[in-house]
Amino acid sequence: MLDKRKVRLMTKLALYEQKEGREDMKISAYYKKDYISMKTVATILWTTVGYGCVILLIGLAAMNSLLENLTLTTMLVLAAVAVVAYVAALIVTILVTRKIAGGKHRDARMRMKRYNHGLIRLLKIYEKENKE
Template identity: 65%
Template sequence: MLDKRKIRLMTKLALYEQNEGREDMKISAYYKKDYVSMKMIATFIWTTIGYGCAMLLVLGWGMTGWMEKLTLALIIMLVAVILLGYLALLIITFIITSRISNRKHRDARMRMKRYNHGLLQLMKMYEKENK
């Protein structure tokens, strides 16, 4: 005879596996520190590329007017402003990335614990049925 509780549990577990389970399994395969570090490295790379492209566009666009007035003091000040802006952007993106990554890892681990608990319940139902 079909057990409705077992069928509901199997359906619930299968839906989880198909939807968010794949991503959760990938995330929870890492330790939290490793996952966050990996995301921080990716953030550093993409922030650097994006900031570099933005600065090239801004400097290239305004370079014609600045070439006539360019002095050593202006170059030093321009480089300092660019570097301070880059550092500020990096700090902000690192803070945001670490918070998001920590939360994402924590939530994935919690969902995986519920999934594993459901698998244990299903296994107990099968063992009970076989006895």
């Protein structure tokens, strides 16, 4: 005979596994600090690549103006502005990434705890059925 509680619980667990479960299991495999560090390193790399592309495009777009007014002080000022802007962009993206990744890891761990609790409940139902 089918137990409605067992069927509902199994359906709920299966839906979780198919939707969020795969991603949550990957995230939960890491310690929170390791997950945040991994995401931070990836953000630093992609921010550097993106910033380099933006600087290159701005340099190409303003090539005529730069070549006409090019002096040593202009080059130094532009380099200093570029470095300061890069550091500022890097700091902002790192802070945002750490906040988002920390929240994502926390939420995934909570969902995994609920999932594991559901598995334990299902196991208890099966154990109860086997005793009878």
